[in-house]
Amino acid sequence: MNAAVAKATHEVVKDGSMLKQKGMMAGHYDRLAAAGETGSKVACTFVPGNLNELIMCFDLLNNLPEVNAIQNGLRKKSGSFVMEAEKDGHSEDVCTYVKSDLGMIARGNIGPYGKPLPDPDVLLLSYTGCFTFMKWFELLRERYNCETIMLHTPYKGDGEITQNMRDYMVKQLKEEVIPTLERVSGVKFDIDRLREYLRESAKAEDDLVWVLQSAKNKPSPIDAYFGGIYYIGPIFGAFRGTEDATDYYRYLRAEVEARIQQGLGPVTPDGDMGEEKYRLVVEGPPNYTSFRDFWKMFYEEGAVVVASSYTKVGGVYDFGFRHDPDHPLESLADYCLGVYTNRNLPERVDMLTNYVEEYQADGLLINSIKSCNSFSAGQLLIMREVEKRTGKPAAFIETDLVDPRYFSPANVKNRLESYFQMIEQKRASKRPAVGAMA
Amino acid sequence: MTVSPTTEIIERCRALFDDLQFTAAREWKAAAPGRKVVGYMPIYVPREIIHAAGMLPLGVLGGGDQLEVIHGDAYYQSYICRIPRSTIELGVTGRLDFVDGMLFPSICDVIRNLSGMWKLMFPEVYSHYFDVPQNYRDDIGGNYYINELKLFRDDLERLAGRKITDDDLRASIDAYNENRRLVREVYAYRSDQPWKAPATEIYLLMRAGMVLPVEEHTQLLRDYLGAVETEDRPIRDNCRVVLIGMFCEQPPFNLIKSLELAGCYVVDDDLLLVTRWLIGDVPLEGDPIENLAKAFLHHSEDTSAKYEPDAAEKGKYLVRTVKRTGAEGVIFAAPSFCDPALLDRPMLQHVLKDADIPYIAFKYAENSGQMQPIREQAGTFADSIKLWSES
Ligand code: SF4
Numbered sequence: 027m028n029a030a031v032a033k034a035t036h037e038v039v040k041d042g043s044m045l046k047q048k049g050m051m052a053g054h055y056d057r058l059a060a061a062g063e064t065g066s067k068v069a070c071t072f073v074p075g076n077l078n079e080l081i082m083c084f085d086l087l088n089n090l091p092e093v094n095a096i097q098n099g100l101r102k103k104s105g106s107f108v109m110e111a112e113k114d115g116h117s118e119d120v121c122t123y124v125k126s127d128l129g130m131i132a133r134g135n136i137g138p139y140g141k142p143l144p145d146p147d148v149l150l151l152s153y154t155g156c157f158t159f160m161k162w163f164e165l166l167r168e169r170y171n172c173e174t175i176m177l178h179t180p181y182k183g184d185g186e187i188t189q190n191m192r193d194y195m196v197k198q199l200k201e202e203v204i205p206t207l208e209r210v211s212g213v214k215f216d217i218d219r220l221r222e223y224l225r226e227s228a229k230a231e232d233d234l235v236w237v238l239q240s241a242k243n244k245p246s247p248i249d250a251y252f253g254g255i256y257y258i259g260p261i262f263g264a265f266r267g268t269e270d271a272t273d274y275y276r277y278l279r280a281e282v283e284a285r286i287q288q289g290l291g292p293v294t295p296d297g298d299m300g301e302e303k304y305r306l307v308v309e310g311p312p313n314y315t316s317f318r319d320f321w322k323m324f325y326e327e328g329a330v331v332v333a334s335s336y337t338k339v340g341g342v343y344d345f346g347f348r349h350d351p352d353h354p355l356e357s358l359a360d361y362c363l364g365v366y367t368n369r370n371l372p373e374r375v376d377m378l379t380n381y382v383e384e385y386q387a388d389g390l391l392i393n394s395i396k397s398c399n400s401f402s403a404g405q406l407l408i409m410r411e412v413e414k415r416t417g418k419p420a421a422f423i424e425t426d427l428v429d430p431r432y433f434s435p436a437n438v439k440n441r442l443e444s445y446f447q448m449i450e451q452k453r454a455s456k457r458p459a460v461g462a463m464a
Numbered sequence: 465m466t467v468s469p470t471t472e473i474i475e476r477c478r479a480l481f482d483d484l485q486f487t488a489a490r491e492w493k494a495a496a497p498g499r500k501v502v503g504y505m506p507i508y509v510p511r512e513i514i515h516a517a518g519m520l521p522l523g524v525l526g527g528g529d530q531l532e533v534i535h536g537d538a539y540y541q542s543y544i545c546r547i548p549r550s551t552i553e554l555g556v557t558g559r560l561d562f563v564d565g566m567l568f569p570s571i572c573d574v575i576r577n578l579s580g581m582w583k584l585m586f587p588e589v590y591s592h593y594f595d596v597p598q599n600y601r602d603d604i605g606g607n608y609y610i611n612e613l614k615l616f617r618d619d620l621e622r623l624a625g626r627k628i629t630d631d632d633l634r635a636s637i638d639a640y641n642e643n644r645r646l647v648r649e650v651y652a653y654r655s656d657q658p659w660k661a662p663a664t665e666i667y668l669l670m671r672a673g674m675v676l677p678v679e680e681h682t683q684l685l686r687d688y689l690g691a692v693e694t695e696d697r698p699i700r701d702n703c704r705v706v707l708i709g710m711f712c713e714q715p716p717f718n719l720i721k722s723l724e725l726a727g728c729y730v731v732d733d734d735l736l737l738v739t740r741w742l743i744g745d746v747p748l749e750g751d752p753i754e755n756l757a758k759a760f761l762h763h764s765e766d767t768s769a770k771y772e773p774d775a776a777e778k779g780k781y782l783v784r785t786v787k788r789t790g791a792e793g794v795i796f797a798a799p800s801f802c803d804p805a806l807l808d809r810p811m812l813q814h815v816l817k818d819a820d821i822p823y824i825a826f827k828y829a830e831n832s833g834q835m836q837p838i839r840e841q842a843g844t845f846a847d848s849i850k851l852w853s854e855s
């Protein structure tokens with residue numbers, strides 16, 4: 027996703043971190059394309075519950091179908107892939123990530139960077155926070171007929187991680203996931219190697235959290251949704267646990283520090299954002315097929331997103347969790363259990379309320395995604411609850427991830443404009459009326 | 465004119481089905497002090513444990529096509545299925561105000577999220593997301609599930625204000641074993657003589673099991689089998705179909721009727737799977753919680769909401785069902801926007817194709833009114849099957 031946006035905006039975005047990420051992503055897709063020649067084996071897995079450190083322990087390349095769908099969305103290729111899959115019998119009602127992926131495969135599996143993607147040697151079905159994942163990998167298994175590992179992450183129905191959940195996950199890791207990865211890769215598992223990667227992860231996580239929390243500044247130096255999507259790229263994808271990721275987040279942090287010192291707002295595709303007028307918290311994934319137009323609707327109005335739940339979908343780090351080299355398997359379990367979409371609704375409400383308050387936002391905006399029941403079912407209640415608890419106005423828009431048919435720019439723009447007016451009215455009603463004191 | 469015993473039974477079931485106030489369950493609760501009712505949604509919960517706590521398990525399956533949804537729509541976007549919104553409607557209109565606990569099984573993200581909504585909206589009610597393992601090894605998924613069941617038992621003990629002993633559990637397992645045996649007998653009877661036991665009647669009969677105490681339902685099943693045997697019902701030239709995809713949001717009653725009118729005998733379905741989720745008897749000897757767990761892991765129905773660990777086995781259960789019941793085709797009927805049913809459907813269809821079994825597919829909503837297109841589609845399907853079999 028990130029390099030694609032960078033490409034579209036290279037005339038303005040020249041941050042070192044951005045260039046570094048672009049190189050990392052291109053290198054990653056090159057390695058995938060060359061897997062046949064280099065003999066590298068490939069694992070596919072999901073962003074929530076992504077066990078990148080473990081995958082690296084077996085010298086496997088990590089190919090994430092959600093990331094491919096996003097990349098194809100940004101390049102406006104996903105629409106035709108989705109239709110291809112629908113032609114092939116997949117329902118118009120189901121997640122468009124799945125259909126974008128299946129459509130791409132049906133058309134020859136040429137990846138978003140124009141190079142072929144390798145067949146997976148193993149599907150690591152990290153079943154975390156989304157029902158669709160289970161069926162998605164059953165569909166891929168049908169196609170590739172390769173080894174498939176189910177790693178079931180129990181849902182935090184009561185808002186807690188219990189010892190039973192953790193034990194269950196660790197047991198699955200020890201007895202199912204690791205032995206199968208050993209067999210597929212031919213590489214013996216070395217727990218110290220895992221510890222090293224986890225240590226690296228924690229460093230990057232510290233810097234990521236620092237960057238995301240920098241949005242508490244006024245003006246915020248970052249946009250924690252549209253910009254945030256660049257920032258999560260390496261750590262949510264195939265780089266968590268690598269030195270590359272650590273370096274990337276160190277650069278990023280330094281850049282953001284510099285922006286704070288200069289009192290600058292976020293960088294947008296059109297350069298520095300002007301005056302910060304509205305501070306928003308956003309719940310839900312973005313639309314990718316019109317990503318730049320969507321973002322523009324915000325920055326043109328001086329709206330900056332100061333916190334978002336989507337940037338927690340591949341891991342929630344801002345309440346203290348870090349990958350822990352001293353408890354490697356337990357911390358992988360806790361990581362999966364804690365991702366945003368594995369949290370129950372009351373927890374999500376608490377988190378968003380906390381964001382509105384801690385980041386001194388003007389309110390909550392929900393971008394409800396047609397594809398995604400995991401995020402979307404219950405969002406209208408979430409909206410009302412957060413509104414009630416914070417006393418700040420909330421708003422609701424509807425789009426889709428990678429299906430351009432469900433992005434209606436005029437509707438979205440209208441909704442946003444009325445939302446900004448609502449915020450203005452709320453502010454005006456709080457100000458003491460001029461002359462009222464006399 | 466005297467009413468036949470079958471009609472009498474079915475009319476009673478129909479009255480239970482139509483009653484969106486759940487009067488029968490309310491009366492059960494009011495009949496003795498301290499009684500409690502625990503609601504559950506599809507797809508499966510171990511009702512034995514609720515029963516063993518002296519409580520009534522109550523199936524909550526949305527509002528059907530008779531409930532006017534006024535509030536529920538304000539909680540859901542248009543692209544989410546109907547059952548959660550009509551269930552919310554039942555909740556906010558006080559129709560479930562006698563329910564002391566609500567269980568939300570692991571079936572999909574909509575019901576999963578509804579568990580949290582229930583916590584927020586009805587904080588005085590015990591709401592529980594009922595998770596089940598997707599790993600079927602005794603020492604992994606089994607251990608996890610046994611511990612979950614124990615925690616669940618603790619919760620219910622607190623709710624009931626009494627202990628649930630192993631013997632209580634054994635007695636309840638016994639009661640449900642018997643119920644499942646009768647349910648399967650009814651299903652077998654229908655697949656043998658579908659002209660005698662129409663799908664509409666079987667549906668109402670099974671729905672009654674969602675509100676009645678299990679012992680009463682078992683007796684009702686027995687009575688039905690006895691009564692229907694004496695009915696003189698003509699054999700029609702219908703084709704035999706398996707109906708699949710209806711395991712959660714309920715089809716409108718008229719949909720089932722329309723399929724029959726269109727010339728289909730439903731010889732098997734995945735409606736109300738909780739009534740026969742566990743295959744075979746759960747043993748009464750030994751640890752009852754472990755027995756329930758083992759039955760779940762090794763002897764339970766296959767369905768789209770479950771993971772199939774063995775690639776070669778994917779969807780094969782459907783072919784086996786078709787063979788066992790002598791069905792001539794499969795009808796995929798899924799609720800609109802239903803992830804489990806719709807994501808699974810292409811894979812099941814591939815398996816059917818390989819086995820040369822014809823199928824059709826359509827979608828419905830619990831409140832769909834217009835049955836004509838479905839009737840036509842099913843009618844054409846039935847005709848074409850007859851043509852094939854004649855040629
Ligand atoms: S978008 Fe939602 S439904 Fe689709 S794969 Fe991601 S979490 Fe699952």
Ligand code: SF4
Binds near residue numbers: 548712
């Ligand atoms: S109808 Fe399908 S999507 Fe809707 S709640 Fe039931 S299983 Fe989930």
